Amino acid sequence: MGFLAVLVAELKILRKGNGVFAGDLRGRIGPGLRVACRVTEQDGPGDVRRKVAATLERCAAALPPDLRLALMAGYGLLPEARLPRYEDRVRWVADRLGHVPRTARRRVDDAVQHVAEQLYRVSAGEDVPPPAAWHTTDLRVLVALDGPRPEVVEQRRVVAHASGLDELDLAVTLSRRDRSIPPAPEVSVLHGGVLRWRRRESSERLGFALRLPEPLAPGGVHSFGLRYVFPGERMFRPYLACVPRRACDLFDLRVRFAPGREPARVQLLRAGFQRDVDDDESPGDEVPVDPSGAVHVRFRGLAPGLAYGLRWGRG
Numbered sequence: 001m002g003f004l005a006v007l008v009a010e011l012k013i014l015r016k017g018n019g020v021f022a023g024d025l026r027g028r029i030g031p032g033l034r035v036a037c038r039v040t041e042q043d044g045p046g047d048v049r050r051k052v053a054a055t056l057e058r059c060a061a062a063l064p065p066d067l068r069l070a071l072m073a074g075y076g077l078l079p080e081a082r083l084p085r086y087e088d089r090v091r092w093v094a095d096r097l098g099h100v101p102r103t104a105r106r107r108v109d110d111a112v113q114h115v116a117e118q119l120y121r122v123s124a125g126e127d128v129p130p131p132a133a134w135h136t137t138d139l140r141v142l143v144a145l146d147g148p149r150p151e152v153v154e155q156r157r158v159v160a161h162a163s164g165l166d167e168l169d170l171a172v173t174l175s176r177r178d179r180s181i182p183p184a185p186e187v188s189v190l191h192g193g194v195l196r197w198r199r200r201e202s203s204e205r206l207g208f209a210l211r212l213p214e215p216l217a218p219g220g221v222h223s224f225g226l227r228y229v230f231p232g233e234r235m236f237r238p239y240l241a242c243v244p245r246r247a248c249d250l251f252d253l254r255v256r257f258a259p260g261r262e263p264a265r266v267q268l269l270r271a272g273f274q275r276d277v278d279d280d281e282s283p284g285d286e287v288p289v290d291p292s293g294a295v296h297v298r299f300r301g302l303a304p305g306l307a308y309g310l311r312w313g314r315g
Contacts (some may be wrong), residue, residue: 006032007116009155015108016086019067020053020077036119053077057241057247059115059306065273066097070104072112078271090136096271133162134246137221143240146258146293150236151227153190160216167196171207172228173243185228194226241269241277241309248302256312268294273306 010030014020022028024047029039037055039048048053054077060068071079073093087101094104140158144150158168172185184206187193193210208306216222230236242251259264269277287295287310299308 003032004116004120006030007036007119008112011112012109012115014052015074015112019050019074019086019121020088021058021076021082022257025049025052032119033176036122048271054116055119057303059118061246062118063114064241065268065305066272067111067114068157068303068305069093069096069271069273070251071115072271072306074108074111076302076305080270128274134158134160134216135147135166135246136244138252139242139248140252141240141242141254142297143253143255145236145261147233147255150230152185152230152240154226154228155223156225157221159222160222161218164215165220166212166215168193168210168212168224170210170226171245173206179208185230188229190225190227192222209260236265238313239269239277239309239311241307241311242299242302243307244304245303246304249300251299251302251308252296253298254294254296255296255312257289257312259293262289262293266310269307269309269311271303277307277309277311284300 007294010033013030014022014028017287025045026039026043029037029048029052033039033052037051039051043051056077058069060071060077063071069078070093073079073089073096074086076082076089081089083089083092090101090108093099093100093107094168096108097104099107118161136156136158138263140155142153144153148149157274172187185193187208189210193212196209210226212222212224212225237245240253240255242253255266266287266288270285287297289295295312297310302308
């Protein structure tokens, strides 16, 4: 059996039961995955789990959204899909993708094949994308819709993985109901850095960089705050979603509506596809508006490329 076939077989064994949260994870991974995930004899159980999970998440980031969801859920890496049996997680994928379980199982198999091919290329010494230079440990966002103009205040804490990290690349996606190019919001730094540049990455995506006060060493932590002010209510679509480019440990979201203008319906967006965020027909659990006219939700373990947040205003 060639090394690629070995990786496929070992990945299929790993997804059984509790997936990456199996009690004896070291005993569940074969020699191929130990090499691919750089697991050593000196690693403790927590180290093994972190290495295996990080390897799968890194591979998942390169997959199309449906396969990414299938892989992350299939191995129990999505908190909401952390079910004790693989068959239950397949049914969860089927519900999310609108498929029957047999089709969802094929999606997981397709994702496994792609991951095995990625790991095989790594073992062969081919060029692979470098690991993320940083990731978000805590993201707290307040959306204020009770003032003259919509405002979004973001407080974020990040941890560095690269040496000498002195700049963070950030972006915000904009959209309007018509097809014209949406105007960019005013962006200001509340604390923690200086805006270095900003540019349109596309007609609806604004990219910018935040220069840090001083470079971070690996493991260094930095916090900063940003404020976005939008031109008018019509320029702000009735949702806010975080679609992280890289891992995000915690996303805390509060939306405050104007008194007397609370929406009839607020829906939860959890591990969905970005294209479905503004789709009236896409599923979403309803969330109540509290007596102060606000909604507060929290997400943990966000997967890169998937959408998390709130959508409101649907009748």
